[in-house]
Amino acid sequence: MIESLSALDLLLAGGLVAALGVVQFWHGLQLTRSLLMGSLRMVAQLLLIGYVLNALFATESLGWVLLMALMMLLLASYEVIARQKRRIAGWQGYSIGLLSMGATAASITAFALLFVVQPAPWFTPQYAIPLLGMILGNTMTGIGLALNHLTQMAASQRTAIEGRLLLGQTADQAMSGLKQDAVRAGLIPTLNMLAAAGVISLPGMMTGQILAGAPPLDAVRYQILIMLLITAATGFGGLLAVHFGARRLFDGRERLRLERLAPPKR
């Protein structure tokens, strides 16, 4: 009963984007090229991952699943740091991303597989990879926003922070307000997602499941599970990242070390 899509079906949808490109070209917008490249890239990436998943699902081997998970984790932590306006320079920046994301996304995915979803075997790739992917995607955004807030505020409020240090506050005391703000900034997309779920937007995963023929209530249950997992992962991930990030901004002498941030990028 699942309506499978043929290549022709997709070409029809592609026609819409092509039409958009033509209209933009007429209007002299310089966007046609990026639109074309973006669409082609998307198709290539998705096809590639489709084949990879196909192969992965066929093997059902823990080693391959872990390797895939590790690659996703590395890519995501690279993305977190690369997108920062003022990233923490050097390997420390990347390891803060990797550590906070690995510690939360990986352990929460494992938790969900072992105790909640309980497929047999627990690492069944049909469950493990999409779960990890969704959790990673969201923690990546949350941690990125939290770290971005932290480093930018630390740089712009240098004198206020140093003023507090001069009053005899410890680095922790001097940063406490800023750290709270950063954690909050990282959670905002998640909070918005929770508020909008089902009312303003139908979550993508649920929509996909329903389109693929699953009964709506089953799809809803999975969606609720995913959202709870995402909320926990972004929350804990943000806390960890802000904690490690703030520590990196100070040294053992309770001094603010802004030179540990890479120069601003636009």
Add this chain to the structure above:
Amino acid sequence: MIKFEGVSRRFTNGHFGLQNVSFHIPEGRMVFLTGHSGSGKSTLLRLIPALDQPTSGTVRVGGHDLKRMRPHQYPKLRRQIGVVFQDHHLLLDQTVFNNVALPLQVTGYDPALIRRRVEAALDKVGLLHRQRARSIELSGGEQQRVNIARALVNRPKILLADEPTGNLDPELSREVFNQFADFHAIGVTVLIASHDLHLLKTFAVPRIVLHEGQIARIEEAY
């Protein structure tokens, strides 16, 4: 009290903010730090409360080598140093009283003691009657005097000031300097960076003259 031994500070861009600077200010002395804009005065002052560290050489404050202290000693050191820095401003949405009380609240003193100390400090700078005003309502000169009261409320052993008269008229500037001299008179070690030579010359206070990060000369008081 403050001792620099061969201190250099090289910034990440390769520029030397300070180069091989040595001097000693004994306890209870008052000294001016002067030199053109960009000569390294602020760079030097930031090293004393360990907000920054030299790339080579040793800074000693109160007998401690600032490189060799335990982490928890740095906040304690900073509480013994009052600072009036160029770019450290008041919390403008707070009252004058709250601004001055800040350093004491950090140390967790009893509120009655805080009140007495804050009022005494504000009295010294002639602003006791404005204690309930919000800081934003004060003139630039008054704000600067609140800054000074805040630097002194903790009864520091050392007072550092960076261009404390930056935006004050000559009369107020003189008043601010007189206040520093008063604290010097009760035993506080005072180091003031300023390029207001006109004003400095009217005080019988030794001067360290910086030029491009190095000590050009030390002029004794006359």
